[in-house]
Amino acid sequence: MNAIEFILAGMLAAATPFLLAALGELVVERAGVLNLGVEGLMAFGAALAFIIVYHGGGHFAGFVVAGLGSAALSLVFALIALGFRANQVATGLAIGILGQGLSALFGKSYESLTVKGLPKLSLPFLSDIPVIGGIFVQDVVVWLSLAATIGIWAFFAFSKGGLVVRAVGENPKAAHAIGYHVIAVRVIAVAFGGAMAGFAGAYASVVYTPLWADGMIAGRGWIAIALVVFGTWLTGRIFLGACLFGAVSLMGLAAQATGLNVPSQLLASLPYLVTIIVLGIISADRRLLKLNGVASLGEPFER
Amino acid sequence: MNALSAAFLPTLVRRERASFSATLAAPFLALAVATILNVALYMAMGRNPVDVVYAMLLEPFLSWASFSEVLLKAGPLLLIAQGLAIGFRAKVFNIGAEGQFILGAIFASAIPVWFPQATGQWIWPLMLVLGTVGGALWASLTAFWRVRLNANEILVSLMLSLVASQLLNYLLLGPWKDPNGFNFPQSVMFQYDAMVPLLISGTRVNVSLIITIILSFAAWIFMQRSFAGYKLQVGGLAPRAAAYAGFKEGWAIWLSLLIGGCAAGLAGAAEVAGPLGQLQRSISTGYGYAAIIVAYLGGLHPIGIIASSLFMAALYIGGDNAMVSANLPIAAVRVFQGSLLLAYLVAIAFVRYRLEWRRIVHRSQS
Numbered sequence: 001m002n003a004i005e006f007i008l009a010g011m012l013a014a015a016t017p018f019l020l021a022a023l024g025e026l027v028v029e030r031a032g033v034l035n036l037g038v039e040g041l042m043a044f045g046a047a048l049a050f051i052i053v054y055h056g057g058g059h060f061a062g063f064v065v066a067g068l069g070s071a072a073l074s075l076v077f078a079l080i081a082l083g084f085r086a087n088q089v090a091t092g093l094a095i096g097i098l099g100q101g102l103s104a105l106f107g108k109s110y111e112s113l114t115v116k117g118l119p120k121l122s123l124p125f126l127s128d129i130p131v132i133g134g135i136f137v138q139d140v141v142v143w144l145s146l147a148a149t150i151g152i153w154a155f156f157a158f159s160k161g162g163l164v165v166r167a168v169g170e171n172p173k174a175a176h177a178i179g180y181h182v183i184a185v186r187v188i189a190v191a192f193g194g195a196m197a198g199f200a201g202a203y204a205s206v207v208y209t210p211l212w213a214d215g216m217i218a219g220r221g222w223i224a225i226a227l228v229v230f231g232t233w234l235t236g237r238i239f240l241g242a243c244l245f246g247a248v249s250l251m252g253l254a255a256q257a258t259g260l261n262v263p264s265q266l267l268a269s270l271p272y273l274v275t276i277i278v279l280g281i282i283s284a285d286r287r288l289l290k291l292n293g294v295a296s297l298g299e300p301f302e303r
Numbered sequence: 304m305n306a307l308s309a310a311f312l313p314t315l316v317r318r319e320r321a322s323f324s325a326t327l328a329a330p331f332l333a334l335a336v337a338t339i340l341n342v343a344l345y346m347a348m349g350r351n352p353v354d355v356v357y358a359m360l361l362e363p364f365l366s367w368a369s370f371s372e373v374l375l376k377a378g379p380l381l382l383i384a385q386g387l388a389i390g391f392r393a394k395v396f397n398i399g400a401e402g403q404f405i406l407g408a409i410f411a412s413a414i415p416v417w418f419p420q421a422t423g424q425w426i427w428p429l430m431l432v433l434g435t436v437g438g439a440l441w442a443s444l445t446a447f448w449r450v451r452l453n454a455n456e457i458l459v460s461l462m463l464s465l466v467a468s469q470l471l472n473y474l475l476l477g478p479w480k481d482p483n484g485f486n487f488p489q490s491v492m493f494q495y496d497a498m499v500p501l502l503i504s505g506t507r508v509n510v511s512l513i514i515t516i517i518l519s520f521a522a523w524i525f526m527q528r529s530f531a532g533y534k535l536q537v538g539g540l541a542p543r544a545a546a547y548a549g550f551k552e553g554w555a556i557w558l559s560l561l562i563g564g565c566a567a568g569l570a571g572a573a574e575v576a577g578p579l580g581q582l583q584r585s586i587s588t589g590y591g592y593a594a595i596i597v598a599y600l601g602g603l604h605p606i607g608i609i610a611s612s613l614f615m616a617a618l619y620i621g622g623d624n625a626m627v628s629a630n631l632p633i634a635a636v637r638v639f640q641g642s643l644l645l646a647y648l649v650a651i652a653f654v655r656y657r658l659e660w661r662r663i664v665h666r667s668q669s
Contacts, residue, residue, distance in 0.1 A: 003401065010463060030532065040641075076645065085315065085656070086648035089396050090599055094648065098641025104634030214634070219465045226458045244406065267472035272462040272469075280452040289453070302317075 001255040007247050009134025013208055014032045015246030017042070017200045021224035022231070022238050023152050025195025029228055031189035032169035034298040037077055038094030038197050039221030040099020045070040045198030046205035047103035053115045059206060063141075066202035067195040073099055074194025078187045085300035096221070104214045114211040115274070141203050144185075148196075151233035165189060169294045171285050172301040182301045197221065219272060226275045229284055232292040241278075248274050315656040326652040329610065330600050333647035340641050340646075345631065354629045371506035371621055375578055376616035379404070382515045384387035384612055385476070385522045385596035386566025388603040390559035392526065393535040397560050398621035399445060399460025400567040402467035403438040407571025409471065410437025412582040415493040416479050426496040431511070431572045438568015439561050441467065446560040450553040457561070468587055475584060488566075489583035499576045512571035516609075518566070523605035535559065564642025567591060589637075593619075597645045602651075615640070 021038050028035050035041075045066035052062040073095065081091040120181060126136040156162040167175040168185045176182050204220065211266040223245055231238030252267030285291060338360070342352045363373050383400045390397045397403075411434035413425060444463060448454040475488035484491070499509040526532040538545040538555045546552065570590070575582050597615045601608030622636035 012473045024396045025428060081644055081646050083315075084649050088650055090595075090644065091648055093398065093592075094641050094644035096641075097637060098645065101634050101637030101639075101641050105632055105638055108634060122411070164469045169580040174386040219462070222461050222465075224459065226455075228457065228463075229458070263468040263473050263477065265476075270467040272465045275462050276448065276454075276459055276466075279462075280448050284452045286453050 003109050005131055005134055006254050006257070007250045008132055009137065011199070011246040012142050012146075013136065014249050017065050017204045017208065017220050018144050018224050019149065019226060019239060019242035020200035020203065021221055022242060023148060023229040023235070024193035024200070025225055025228050026231070026233060026235065026238060027152065027165065027196075028189050028193035029294055029297055030169045030233065031165050031186045032086045032172060032294055032296040032299065032301070033081070033186050033190055033192055034092065035074065035077055035081075035090060035095070036225065037095030038193075038224055039217055039219070039299070040096035040101075040103075040202035041070040041074055041194050041197035042099075042204070042218045042221045042224075043103035044073055044099040044216075045201030046217060047107040047110075047201075047212070048198070049202030050110060050113075050115065050205040051106060052170045053206045053210075054110060054113060054212075059118055062206050063199055063202045066198040068198070070099075070198025070201065071191045071195040073102075074190050075187070078190040078202060081132055082183055082186050082190070084300065087119050087177075088298050088300070100215075100217075107212050107214060108211040112211065112213060115206055117210040120160045121171060122279055128288075139207060139225050140165070141207055145203075149235060149239050156235065163273040169296060171297075172296050176301075176303065188299070194242060197224075200224070223271060226279055228234055229289075232282065232288055233294060234292065234302070244278075245271055245274070312661055314659050314661050315652070316659045318655055321654050322657075325376050326602060326651075329647060329650035329654065330602070330607070332650040333600070334614075334648040335645055336650075337639060337643040341635070342513045342641055343616045344638070344654070345629075345635070348631075350629050350631060355625050357386055358624040358628045359584070359618065359620075359631075362624050363617040363620040368506070371503065371508050372620050373613065373616045374512060375506070376619050377612045378512050378515050378577075379574055379590050380594050380615055381519060381612035382570040382573075382596050383563075383567045383591060384597035384601065384608045385533040385605060386563040387520065387533075387594055388598040388601070388605070388608055389526060389535065390563045391550075392603050393555050393597055394539040395449075395556050395557045395559035396457045397442065397445065397460050398457055398562040398595060399442070399464040399591070400594055401587060402464030402561060403564045403567035404461070404571040404574075404591045405464075405471050405587050406441040406576045407434035407438040407568030408582060408586045409474065410568065410569075411572030412479070412490055412493075412575050415497040416536060416582070419491055419494060419664050422494065422496050422498060426494075427499050427576050428635055430576050431499070431514075431569060434572020434575075435506060435569045435587060438566070439564040439572060442564025443557075443558040446557045449560070450556050453480050454642060457490075460560075464591065471582075471584065474584065479582065481581075487583075488627065490581050493576065497576060498580060507578050509573075509577045510579055514573075519605050519609055526605060531558065532581050548651055556659075567594075593640060597638050599644060600647055621625050 021042055025038055048069045049062035049066035052065050053059055077091055077095045080086045081088045120137045120139050122137040125132045164180055164185060168182050172182045227238055227241045230241040248271050252270055255262055255267055342356060345355045346352050351396060363369050387400055402516045411430040414430050445456050445460040448459045449456040479490045481489055481491045499511050502508045502510050534550045535555050538550055551641060574586055593615055598608060601611035618636060618639060622633055625631040626633050
């Protein structure tokens, strides 16, 4: 298998933690809320899922518990940032620190232990195509993530619920005036985002690299937040961005395998450097951000 | 059929004016709530709550030896938090102090690593200056990205912290590794003149604590008495008013990030030239993130931050104590820090709002 085939085949799996977390954050931000705690929510979900799977609970239960646990933690964010109208940046950071701390606390006795991942399912015929065939051999979570991407795109494109979420994010006063409960919509969005971050963390700890290590999320939650900006709050572009980051994080492995003489630390920083560069390029187009951005992002709602 | 149901729902009502007593009470209230929540967690983990509270919150203050360690830890937290608070007041969210701290440590280490034989009393001051420059340079990347490229400073500064920590690993495993260090990822031990002189004999507290306290008062004067500090605060509180008055946003972002970077860089330099005495991985233990909590807990006020940095330092020392005496994982400190900031954010809400129990009557028809 050459480097290109390797990256193509692994890209979607590597992209899945980014994708799930970013889709969740997309819904949160579309509702006008900035939750910066994604990294901690992912870590918390990752630890919960690992513990469940390690004790034989199975992957399904692991994902469910991770989703519920991270959603519960994100509701703490909702209570403080939306209920008490605290600064969303500070609240998000605090939830992030708390989530990472809790994951380290719960995961303490599981450090460096491993579990079994999930089997890959291949699509008939498509997976036999040379070079790109590897794309069609993925585990069930990857397929479900693709379905979730389409689902969220359709939710915003076609459903009334999607319009309500966007109205609440663009102009909460108007949404309130026509009878929508702004805070309730935002709380539901935050809980959804929390659950997605939990799934993303679970995928990282029990499927993608099925082992537990403190700090294993390694900035992926932050990159997911950046992805929402890269994708200019559009589902399709966020998917492409997640694939890009999946590919970038595999490039390090591919480069090492080919014996390229590059310091491993440089390869490890590659996703962060790409984030910084792409963020600069996308944000420099101020019109684009103004056009697609969420008008009331990060502002507390007061009647 | 008509059914009447009445419920008393708490509602936040905006106060006529901000409550000063609530401002003062907030950190103490937050501390009480966070302590109760965390002790409940320790009990659920099967630890003796009395042992943990004693080791974590009291023991650090009970002996001079451990209190001097608190002072030592408070130094970098205080310095970084003072720098960050100035930015936070201007609503410039530099959360990459960890990276700026690491770069300060790297820049300062360059002298003893490249000139291990050099002697003279000029070495440690120059190291502190270099560290300050290093932190400022790293922060200026974020400022450039924010001002010129309109990129979110939160994300850029955080990503740069992750890059900084990889850069540190690269240096310690590669070019700066001590050849006689048994392959440990650390630099050579610094020479005597590369160490900041001790302040109190018998402890590890050094002169950088004095510098830090002087800079804290400088921060107070800057924020409360200078026009530049005033412009920053107006920019944070009322961006439109600031723009109308001709206060440049770009200038405020550059200044905030450079101050934050200088402070964190200086703190990093003081750490390698102080208690560590060499560049090593343990330089990066999350001071840059903890300082964010210190800054908020101190009400973003230079004097408040002095108190909150002492408390947060005690929490670190106490966490170490509790790990030994009560077998509590060190991650408990992070949990405490996170819950403390959350509790504070709730408590501070009561500065601007008061809680009113309103009787809400629902009439439902069926």
